[in-house]
Amino acid sequence: MNREALLPILFHLFRQYGYDGVSLSKIAEETKLGKASLYHHFPGGKAEMMEATLTYSQHWFEENVLQVLRSEEETTYRLRQMCDRLNDLYDEGNQPCLMATLTTGIGQGVFHHSVKARLQTFISVLAAVLEEHGLPPQIAQRRAEEALITLQGALILSRGLDDSLPFQRAIAQLPQKLTQKTL
Amino acid sequence: MNREALLPILFHLFRQYGYDGVSLSKIAEETKLGKASLYHHFPGGKAEMMEATLTYSQHWFEENVLQVLRSEEETTYRLRQMCDRLNDLYDEGNQPCLMATLTTGIGQGVFHHSVKARLQTFISVLAAVLEEHGLPPQIAQRRAEEALITLQGALILSRGLDDSLPFQRAIAQLPQKLTQKTL
């Protein structure tokens, strides 16, 4: 077992239960490792596990969502691709967003900077695509923000209602909502 | 000091840090009571404190948000009133939603039923107002869901970006978005 193989498990636990909701015992149980083994891979303990998980999640996001948005394809195609990747990331609305999870709890203060940077990057890259599509810069920025609001809100609602349909509807409508001419 | 006076403090702590993120030491510190005193008011410990907080929050929501939605005023007036109350509840986007906080962490399983019921009630009461306003039942239901998505998402984004403007924009647009004729 190596650090790389642990990250998907940590990612799953942290986004599901939050930083405070995950104990080392739970991680040990889930990874089938002893606590001491976990400290071998992450000498900094839980905080380092969370840091590593953030980096892991960021890489995935960069290489999947942001990369397609920055590609040379048609703008509408890129937006649909983005939605497909987000649909994977959130398992069709059945898995929460790590960024949203980290806006609450103790980790809030510690990891806030990473969360803020990630959100800002996403908005700005998405807005660039919308500009390229022909929207005025200010509108593009607002639309990008509204897209994040819709994604995050739909995830919360789907989770709260224990029903993935709200998220599925939201993401299905997203490409059209982003590019429509009327406000 | 009595139970009633403790509830606003508990409410503040729980929605800010989540169930797992709040320790009895923190509560003791914030309320300026000893731990033993807390157990005098809440023999069931932290779980009972959370239960009481949920009830407290529910009462506030019933007597403020739901009551104006069920009033005899004009539909558009009721919707604007709702937004005013929600603006108070979330302190213009500076305070998170307890329901959203409870969709994560350990308390997730325990308090999920309350959260689900609250969301469903809100959607259904709001949809009734939109029907009364003249929207077809199915559209009204979807619009109500979209309103919750927008509210929750805007709160997450405002918190993540550490900027209350996204929430303020979202809630300002909400009455119009809910009642507009075009999809």
Next chain:
DNA sequence: GTCTATAAAAAGATAGAC
């Protein structure tokens, strides 16, 4: 109703053998 003191359990972390 609040306190001090204390107990019991869990979480976080480390030492050292294999």
Next chain:
DNA sequence: GTCTATCTTTTTATAGAC
């Protein structure tokens, strides 16, 4: 690289005095 065992700290919870 993983384990058992142990330790420290924190958290939850209770007993009993005032």
